[in-house]
Amino acid sequence: MYQFGVDEAGKGPVFGSMFAATVCVDDLERLPDGIADSKRLTAERREELAETLRETDGVHVGVAEVSTARIDDPETNMNALAVSAHANAIEDATAGLAVSDQSENAAISGLCDACDTDADRFARRVSDACSLEATVDARHGADDDSDLVGAASIVAKVERDAHVADLAAEYGEIGSGYPGDPKTRAFLESYVEETGELPPFARESWSTCADALAAANQTTLGGF
Numbered sequence: 001m002y003q004f005g006v007d008e009a010g011k012g013p014v015f016g017s018m019f020a021a022t023v024c025v026d027d028l029e030r031l032p033d034g035i036a037d038s039k040r041l042t043a044e045r046r047e048e049l050a051e052t053l054r055e056t057d058g059v060h061v062g063v064a065e066v067s068t069a070r071i072d073d074p075e076t077n078m079n080a081l082a083v084s085a086h087a088n089a090i091e092d093a094t095a096g097l098a099v100s101d102q103s104e105n106a107a108i109s110g111l112c113d114a115c116d117t118d119a120d121r122f123a124r125r126v127s128d129a130c131s132l133e134a135t136v137d138a139r140h141g142a143d144d145d146s147d148l149v150g151a152a153s154i155v156a157k158v159e160r161d162a163h164v165a166d167l168a169a170e171y172g173e174i175g176s177g178y179p180g181d182p183k184t185r186a187f188l189e190s191y192v193e194e195t196g197e198l199p200p201f202a203r204e205s206w207s208t209c210a211d212a213l214a215a216a217n218q219t220t221l222g223g224f
Contacts, residue, residue: 001107001108002024002025002097002109003024003028003108003109004023004090004109005022005023005110005111005112005142005147005148005150005151005152006021006086006089006113006126006149006152007020007021007113007143007152008086008113009156009159010156010160010163012178013176013177013178013179014178014184014188014202014203015068015164015167015199015203016068016201017065017067017071017163018066018071018081018082018085019064020063020066020086020089020156021064021153021154021155021156022060022062022086022092022110022152023059023060023093023148024059024061024062024090024094024097024148025059025060025148026058027058028148030056030059031053031059031147031151032053032056034049037150037153038143038150038153038156039143039157041154043161046157047158049151050155050158060097062091062092062095063089063092064085064086064088064089064092065163066084066085068202068203068204071205072203072204072205074205079116082116082122083122083125083129086126087126087129090126090132090134090136094108094134108135109135109137110135110148111138111139111142111149112126112136112138112139112142112149113140113142113143113152113153114138114142119139120138123137123138126138164176164177171187171191172187174187179206185208187199188202188212189212189215192216196216198212198213
């Protein structure tokens with residue numbers, strides 16, 4: 001009987017992709033000590049645990065990335081994208097499990113950290129989006145009370161942090177990418193003021209981006 005946990009990182013930022021991760025095991029004893037909600041761990045500890053999870057026999061890790069282009073697509077929304085990301089991460093983590101265990105009917109069930117106000121609805125949507133037969137549950141705060149979901153939150157956060165670090169290496173200090181981060185806002189305002197456009201990794205549909213463009217335009221008009 002396989003069990004999995006799923007969580008996401010980067011649903012709310014104005015910069016960069018969102019990531020969902022799944023950690024799947026046939027025995028919870030396979031998980032390393034020290035698993036917790038990623039927000040309760042230092043960046044260094046998260047990286048150590050994520051590496052251990054990926055290197056431990058019998059621990060299956062899957063990741064799904066949702067790009068800014070998909071996030072800005074007017075034909076979708078963040079809830080739908082979260083459903084798709086959770087389903088894709090589950091499929092990535094469980095791919096080949098039945099083959100490796102010589103069983104076409106390996107039972108798989110798991111828990112998602114709910115990305116919808118209605119946790120049951122979120123679970124149904126993720127289950128419907130999965131191409132494999134799996135029993136899916138969802139709860140708010142699951143990353144805090146489930147070791148499997150906590151493990152998934154660690155992997156997702158490490159993936160998101162690495163993504164932001166890559167952007168910073170190319171474009172300079174961009175902060176965390178969240179609208180409330182002063183470094184992120186300063187970078188966005190400076191970039192728009194200097195170039196007249198948004199950074200290529202910005203979520204253009206976010207109001208923060210619209211506000212930055214409007215402020216830059218107003219400043220330009222004020223110069224005439």
